[in-house]
Amino acid sequence: CQEAVQSAAVCRGASDGSAAGAELGFRKGAQRIRSEEAQHDPALPPWFASYDPGAAKSILNNGRTCRVVFDDTFDRSVLRGGPIQGAYRLRQLHFHWGSSDDHGSEHVVDGVKYAAELHMVHWNPKHGNFAPALKQRDGVAIVGVFLKVGKTLKREMKRILEEMESIKTKGKETPFLHFDPSILFPKSRDYWTYEGSFTTPPCEECVTWILLREPIVVSPDQMAKLRSLSMNTENEPFHPLVDNWRPQQPLKGRVVRASFK
Ligand SMILES: Cc1cc(C)cc(S(N)(=O)=O)c1
Numbered sequence: 001c002q003e004a005v006q007s008a009a010v011c012r013g014a015s016d017g018s019a020a021g022a023e024l025g026f027r028k029g030a031q032r033i034r035s036e037e038a039q040h041d042p043a044l045p046p047w048f049a050s051y052d053p054g055a056a057k058s059i060l061n062n063g064r065t066c067r068v069v070f071d072d073t074f075d076r077s078v079l080r081g082g083p084i085q086g087a088y089r090l091r092q093l094h095f096h097w098g099s100s101d102d103h104g105s106e107h108v109v110d111g112v113k114y115a116a117e118l119h120m121v122h123w124n125p126k127h128g129n130f131a132p133a134l135k136q137r138d139g140v141a142i143v144g145v146f147l148k149v150g151k152t153l154k155r156e157m158k159r160i161l162e163e164m165e166s167i168k169t170k171g172k173e174t175p176f177l178h179f180d181p182s183i184l185f186p187k188s189r190d191y192w193t194y195e196g197s198f199t200t201p202p203c204e205e206c207v208t209w210i211l212l213r214e215p216i217v218v219s220p221d222q223m224a225k226l227r228s229l230s231m232n233t234e235n236e237p238f239h240p241l242v243d244n245w246r247p248q249q250p251l252k253g254r255v256v257r258a259s260f261k
């Protein structure tokens with residue numbers, strides 16, 4: 001799929017795209033995590049998500065991913081604790097996935113690529129709105145959850161995947177109500193965290209990443225459902241929406257902390 005290949009350009013350098021950032025090693029985009037290099041930080045508290053199911057609004061296909069959108073006009077669905085200060089509002093969640101089960105995640109842990117990666121995007125209301133928060137180092141917190149393909153079905157993914165039929169092509173959006181995305185979390189709350197950027201341009205350095213160690217397991221059929229989306233609009237030639245992930249960047253001196261030993 002052309003667009004996914006073209007958009008596989010990684011985020012490098014300073015946010016203005018200058019080479020300077022690259023020379024300083026401030027690589028952006030998702031990182032390669034080496035668990036033995038992550039520093040266990042016993043001072044890292046647990047994180048908590050308190051989401052209002054009523055905040056869920058719609059689910060859409062924007063040609064690059066499938067996204068669920070939430071009401072973030074007040075502290076209705078928030079993330080607290082972990083490496084962040086205060087309560088960050090849940091704005092949207094989306095996925096990245098591959099054309100086969102052996103790749104698709106944006107982060108890679110000890111060389112392991114997962115079939116997909118869920119991103120739950122939260123922003124810090126102290127900055128007033130989402131857009132200004134993108135210019136702040138403490139603007140955004142993204143919880144990343146790996147998806148692994150196994151024999152068992154992830155029941156909690158069913159609601160989202162049932163909507164794939166109605167958002168098959170780019171530009172389709174449909175109401176998606178009464179959904180608490182915390183049901184997608186794995187059992188363990190263990191996480192890695194680092195200060196980084198979005199994985200796709202514009203790669204603002206505004207993200208505190210909270211990457212969960214334990215993947216959730218989805219079935220082959222469930223992965224196939226995700227891969228059944230199209231990048232094209234309904235009037236354009238068919239382009240499967242797959243491989244909407246970006247290559248990982250070397251950590252280059254960035255410190256990754258672990259909440260666990
Ligand atoms: C460009 C961009 C925007 C948003 C809100 C989130 C991301 S990601 N994939 O880093 O979660 C990328």
Ligand SMILES: [Zn+2]
Nearest residue numbers: 094096119199
């Ligand atoms: Zn993402």
